[in-house]
């Protein structure tokens with residue numbers, strides 16, 4: 001099991017067929033969230049919306065996109081990090097308030113959402129979803145500031161935690177990022193149009209050019225009179241970009257936090273090889289997320305990189321357990337060993353991370369059955385010992401195998417000849433500004449106090465609501 005992806009946001013202003021552009025952008029960003037997708041557009045006077053549970057390919061068809069009129073839009077792919085998978089929680093979230101219609105799409109997690117919501121409910125506010133993003137819309141609607149931008153800025157100043165956001169009103173798209181810069185958000189140009197996305201791979205598919213990151217604490221207002229860049233907060237003295245974007249979440253062909261993901265990921269592999277050299281015959285990856293790290297490892301160690309595991313790309317999020325299921329069927333359905341590659345070989349297996357350890361244990365047994373003589377497991381990140389509260393769905397601390405087991409105990413549990421994790425220093429040596437990264441899931445040093453103890457179903461467990469689409 002991996003850490004779960006988070007969410008993807010996309011925005012576009014000033015383009016014909018903005019919805020079609022968002023559709024392509026969201027397609028490219030599918031890896032960041034597969035539970036639901038939505039697009040809200042504006043033609044300058046009316047706002048149109050469509051959202052549903054499922055993959056981008058299922059949620060939209062030609063007819064739907066034709067109905068989403070206008071030259072500006074925002075879109076969202078969701079993996080729930082607060083609130084269960086329910087139709088009410090699908091983003092972008094659209095509400096009507098004193099300034100007219102406003103929609104929001106959010107990547108991240110507010111750590112003070114429970115306190116903010118409780119205070120507003122005591123004051124009479126009614127909520128229709130169980131996400132932290134709706135709290136932001138309430139804060140905006142309640143603001144007495146003079147302009148839309150000031151209302152948003154006032155709302156953001158009350159929020160704590162991780163947020164890369166896109167807003168849509170009938171005449172503009174607004175992008176904003178928290179002062180710590182936890183989650184990525186970048187700006188691009190498509191002719192005269194402006195686009196904004198979680199990762200730059202969304203720009204490539206539409207032929208847009210990458211311009212720059214939305215700066216931490218910045219508000220980018222994209223409207224008819226050209227873009228305006230405002231500062232709603234000073235950036236935090238030390239930024240806290242999520243290092244996991246480079247380890248696993250972002251696509252290797254993306255540029256995030258100003259660096260190419262592929263380049264950083266290869267460096268992780270090279271550094272891992274330096275830290276944990278071993279006598280072996282071949283290097284294989286746990287595909288696809290670890291491919292680039294494994295390539296880096298193979299380059300540095302001068303060992304051949306081989307395709308020792310084949311991943312089935314057609315496995316959805318839920319599949320039905322066969323009555324006569326063989327042992328480890330859930331991992332076998334995703335990965336099959338290539339016996340001709342593995343037989344009799346001393347194999348270095350590279351993966352990006354270990355969360356609970358149970359999936360890796362099954363995978364090791366499959367590789368062993370594929371004929372590997374020795375298995376040397378190399379992990380492109382340090383042991384995950386703490387949960388994330390900034391927009392990544394991690395299990396509770398007790399479920400993380402490294403929170404309670406030494407590396408040697410994990411090695412024994414997994415049944416491998418050797419196990420090495422990349423060191424935290426090694427990890428940080430691979431990025432350009434090592435002081436500006438969050439590594440709290442490896443160290444427990446949380447840059448923003450998560451004392452709300454926010455978990456993804458906090459609102460349901462408190463209110464008993466949600467419509468029952470439990471996650472796996």
Ligand code: SF4
Pocket residue numbers: 182241242243244245387388389390391392438439440441442
């Ligand atoms: Fe990323 Fe870990 Fe920090 Fe969460 S705790 S933001 S996963 S580095």
